[in-house]
Amino acid sequence: MKKHRKLIVIVSILVLLVALFLPLPFFIESPGSAQPTADSITVNQHHDQRAGKFLFTTVELSSATPLSLIWAACTPFHDIEPRQEVMAGDNTKEYLQMQNYFMENASNSAIEAAFKKAHRSYTKEYLGIYVMSFLKNSHFKGHLQVGDTVSEIDGHRFSSSQAFIKYVKAQKVNQLVTVKYQRHGKTHQTKQKLMAMTHPRRPGLGISLVDHVRIRTTPKVAINAGDIGGPSAGLMFSLQIYSQLTKQNLTRGRKIAGTGTINSQGKVGPIGGIDKKVYAANREHAQIFFAPNDRVTKKILKVDPHYENNYTIAKKAAARLNTKMKIVPVKSLDDAYNYLKTHQ
Structure with a gap:
């Protein structure tokens, strides 16, 4: 009888451990945080100390276990997503690198949009080519990594990704090229063959790339969001920067939350998980929430008739x-600014 009870206890513990810790090929999306933008941004080395807050909102992404999967299925504002769909074929390290890039790009665009609206000057320093992903047959795969910044090819430096691509297109398939790149602040180089690209057919490195730039301003703006990645804080960052730059008290003591990508022209774009961000903002007692209002076209509805x-x-x-x-x-950005100025 004692042996039977002992076996039941052991099996129960094993079942509990499996339920708690067995990783499943799913992610759980849930409400994250609503954090003050002033904690992440300094203008002229100063955080905004005025009453009221701009809040940028996040979605929490966690690996699913059997127990957490059941919990998520029964809990409002929690969604279950296939890991492969979220990661889009990237491994965890590559995914995090991409999210860091999106945050860096969002920060740059937020600064640009705020300075343009304030009619203040700034400069863009071209750092090189940011490596986003690789084609399967790229000879540079395994040598370069997602997140590397390519600064030179065959000793040539360029002022844009277009100029870089133009140079590569003028070379030959299977030609050896020497690429100099930066990774974690250190400079490296590798010599590999160009591959045959298709659509159109031309030589290439077999990587997808974007311009990697740094924005220089006076006064200096610094953004540090810690471990938070992604592009969706752009709008709220821009409001915070503009408010400090122009010394306008836009919050008027209120908690103003929101989300949305932003480009250098101040256009706001859609993001994912906005229902969870509304939840997070409400939990922090925000009075206002800015939501991207992208146009729903016939083309979009043709692809997804249920799109909202x-x-x-x-x-x-x-x-x-x-x-x-x-x-x-x-x-x-103008829409958000005009609302705050007319609703005080």
Whole structure:
């Protein structure tokens, strides 16, 4: 009898351990945080100390276990997503590198948009080519990594990715080229063959790339979001920078949350998980939430007849929460600014 009880205890412990720790090929998306942008941004080496806050919102992404999967399936504002769909074929390290790049790019665009709106000058320093991904047959795969910055090829430096591509196109397939690149602040180089690209057929490194730039401003703007990645804080960062740059008190003591990508022209773009971001903002007692209001075209509806834009989803989330927080649709930095100036 004692042996039987002991066996039951052992089996129960094993089942519990499996339920708690067995990794499954899924991620759970849940409400993250609503953090003050002033904690992450300095203008002229100063954090904004004024009353009121701009809040940038996040989605938490966690690996699923059997127990957490059951919990997520039964909990509002929690979604279960296949790991492969979220990672898009990248490994964890590459995925995190990509998210870091998106945050860096969002920060640059936020600075540009704010300075343009304030009619203040800035300069862009071209650092090189940022490696985003590799084609399967690229000879540079295994030598370069996602997140590396390519600064030279065959001793030539370029001022844009277009100039870089133009040089490579003028070479020959299987030609050896020497690439100099930066990784974690250190300079390396590798010599590999160019591959035959298709559509159109031409020589290439077999990598997808974007310009890697640094924005230089006076006064100096610094953004440090810690471990948070992705592009969706752009709008809220830009509002914070503009508010400090022009010394305008846009918050008026309020908690103003929101989300949305931003480009250098101040255009706001859609993001993922906005319902969870509304939840996070409401939890922090925000009074206003800016939601991207991207246009729903016939072309989009043809691909996805059930498509809803960020603003629509955010409104529904607010209704589910029965919150008094105002959901405000925006398509640009100007939209957000004008709302704050006319609703004080």
